[in-house]
Amino acid sequence: MAQRSLPPTDREDEDELRDESLSLWRIAFSPIIWAAHFLLCYAGAAIWCARVGPTQGTAFLRLSVLALTLIALGLIGWVGWRALQQWRPEASTADRLHHPENRHHFLGHAAVLLSLISVVGVIYVALPALFIGTCQ
Template identity: 35%
Template sequence: MTTRDGFWNKLWRGTAPLVLWAAHFFFCYLYAAGACRPGHGNMAPWAVLLGVTVLALGAAGWLAWQAWRGSEPPRSLMHMARLGGAILALAAIAWGAMPLLVFGACA
């Protein structure tokens, strides 16, 4: 089902960075909780979280670049929502990667 103004497409483009952040946040904290159990090695969980974080930061950076070069007028609400959401997602993903710093405490 589509509309003339592409509502669902615009909605997705405006919220995609925040959905990416939420998926990264959920994965990191769920994985960190499961990986920090006795007898589990430290290197594999750290490498997995580092890889996922690098991929998420790359995807958020790409979304920010797409928003910056977007087809919308520069001061339109859609342009500001896409760019602001992408910048917020970049910061939130970097902050959400904090479990990488505590994996030294896992035994």
């Protein structure tokens, strides 16, 4: 006997719309954090070296880049963890993963992958701080 599906209520529609819009934002969060990290590290280093001088204060510059990197990695990790929870829901709804038309899970998968790419990008942006001898 086939089950009839009831039309969604307004509350269910609002919840679904909220989840979908959050999923779309979740895709963008990690690359935005990566871009902000890039901007803060390189612009901050340029301003610091122009103000302080070419040979002074590189230890502070390295610590600043390290702190920004740890903050960025923590934020990207949090976004990636939330996206992973969206992509791999609890066992009772695991059968929904096999439906390619399920956008919600696809968006979670995309956000996880973008978070991984952003982690690699943040690490590469921070690598020059290891080799800074002077600002010259």
